[in-house]
Amino acid sequence: MEYKMNTKMNISLPKYEQYKDSGVEWLGEIPEEWQTTKVKNVFTLIIDPAPKNNAFELLSVYTDIGVKPRRELEERGNKASTTDGYWFVKKGDIVVNKLLAWMGAIGVSNYDGVTSPAYDILRAKIKIESNFFHYLFRNDACISELKRHSRGIMDMRLRLYFDKFGDIIIPFPxxxxxxxxxxxxxxxxxxxxxxxxxxxxxxxxxxxxxxxxxxxxxxxxxxxxxxxxxxxxxxxxxxxEGWEVKKLRYLANCFPSNVDKHSKVNEKEVRLCNYTDVYKNDFITDDMDLMVATASDEQINKFTLKKGDIVITKDSETASDIAVPTYIKENLTNVICGYHLAIIKTYQINYSKYLFQALKTKLFNTQFEICSNGITRVGLGNSDLRNGYFLLPSPQxxxxxxxxxxxxxxxxxxxxxxxxxxxxxxxxxxxxxxxxxxxxxxxxxxxxx
CATH class of the missing domain: 1.10.287.1120 (Bipartite methylase S protein)
Incomplete structure (x- = not known):
């Protein structure tokens, strides 16, 4: 018997000779010789406080790569001033981020170290290969089961506590x-x-x-x-020769939008072009799935997007994400520019496509990155935007x-x-x-x- 996977790699793998019903919906059938058991029969919840003034490796668990030393990945991020009171982790332990387990923030530690008390540490009670459970707990089917057993009124408030996690039935070869x-x-x-x-x-x-x-x-x-x-x-x-250096204010009218995400009964319904729409797309087209919101007549008149407009990010978490442009490629139906963005409307239509391409270069984009300011969030002032330099060839x-x-x-x-x-x-x-x-x-x- 063979199990064939429809992929470009075209690998065919054998199946077990006999299967049985696991009695668990998310598992389905399992090999006849395999067992099932509850997580709590394999792992115990460990609370092992690290000693004071320790120099152990500080570990974190990530959704995409599992458990890693924080110093390797967060050099510019927040660092714990002390690890007193943190949990001690042994190599082979399973580390669980209770808040993000439903997104895959769970995995085996290949390091001895310490981690935040916000995490649960699971240690094997019996002889196992921990990496098998690393693969098991991080696969999509099991993650869905972790989410089902998490508590909370909405996704971002879900918590997976061991009393629930421990009752999940898993395969045990x-x-x-x-x-x-x-x-x-x-x-x-x-x-x-x-x-x-x-x-x-x-x-x-x-x-x-x-x-x-x-x-x-x-x-x-x-x-x-x-x-x-x-x-x-x-x-x-x-x-x-023949080209000019011009400030943007001589080429276009630039202004930030003040339309935030809201719906008010006394305003008109609009489609909102938001920060992520601009950041992730080179072009905005009418067939895009844009957020529905409301805006006043004044906002609609001022911030409605038209063919040939350029929209840039004017606020962001990092300066390198300032002045990221998108181009309004066609006439749009009832679409206005959202908050944290600025509109650039060129005085001559032939400027717009050229100017859009110029904004995509590091040379011209960096001037706005340098001008932006802020601490937790950086922003580009309209004066700095209008005074940005660009090169102007002939219209043709x-x-x-x-x-x-x-x-x-x-x-x-x-x-x-x-x-x-x-x-x-x-x-x-x-x-x-x-x-x-x-x-x-x-x-x-x-x-x-």
Whole structure:
């Protein structure tokens, strides 16, 4: 008997000879020789306070990568001034973030260290391969079960306490089979992760190529033999003869939006283009699923988005996310600009596509990053936006440059999209493989060709 996975990797794996009903809905059938048991029969909740003035490794559990030393991933983040009163963690313990277990923040620790009392530490009561349970607890089917047993009135307030977690029924193969499954998954997931990493690097290279293409076009034009002149702006350097350096206020009307997410009975219903819509998309189109809100007549008149408008992020958590642009590619139905954003309406229509491309370059975007200020959240003032410098070719050159960039970046965008699709397929395959192995849908205790 074989279990076939419909993936590009086209791997066929054997199944067990006989199965039985586990009696557990999320598990379904399991191999005849496997057992089921409750989590509390395998693990005990440990409360082991670390000694004062200790120098143990501070550990955290993350949804995407499991348990890791915090210093490796949060050098710029908040650091505990002391770890007195933290829980001691031994290598092989399962660490559970009670608040985020339903999102996958659970995993085995490969380190001795300490962790926040907000986490639960589970230690094996019997002989097990801890990494088997790492794979089990982090697979999608089990995470859904963790969520079902969590308490709270809404997702962001869910808590998974051990009295509930301990009652969850899980598959329990023999120890030797746990070892085989872990060995198999370690080997296979390493291959998949390597393939994902290669695709991610290729995407970064494609993005760099796109940035170089745009930068060269908006700073030197399309004529490789053009004569250059001093721009008289140090950070811009030389520019083509015939081009001008202009402040944005001479090219466009710029103003921030004050329309927040709300619904009021005395206002008109609108579709709201929000921060995430701008940050995640190069273009805003009418078929997008935008938030429904309300706005006053005055706000509708001022902030309605029209074809050719540019919208940028003006507030963000980090300065590097300031002045990220999107372009209004077509006429929209009842769409207005939301809060934390600014609208740029060019005085001449041929400016807009060219200016949008210029805003996507690091050279011009960095000036706004530098001007932004704030502590927990940074913002770009409208005066700083209006006084930003840009290069202005002739109207005809602007059109030609915008068309050249649009055509060139479209090819790159297609290549990036294909790579992203490949990554999603690999991630889906990895999740299916793990789930199938830890629930006994495939047999991995024999060598796989």
């Amino acid at each position: 023999k120890y030797e089979e746990q070892l085989n499954i872990v060995s198999f998954l370690d080997r296979k997931t390493a291959i998949i992760d390597q393939a994902i990493g290669i695709n991610e690097k290729q995407i970064e290279l494609l993005k760099e190529r796109r940035q170089i293409l745009i930068h060269k076009a908006v700073t030197r034009g399309l004529n490789p033999d053009v004569k250059m002149k001093d721009s008289r702006v140090e950070w811009i350097g030389e520019i083509p 050159e602007q059109i030609e440059i915008a068309e050249f960039i649009e055509k060139g970046t479209a090819k790159i965008a297609t290549a990036i999209s294909l790579k992203e699709q490949e990554i999603e397929k690999l991630k889906e395959y990895k999740a299916t493989l793990i789930n199938s192995a830890v629930t006994g849908k495939i047999k991995v205790c024999e060598p796989i060709n």
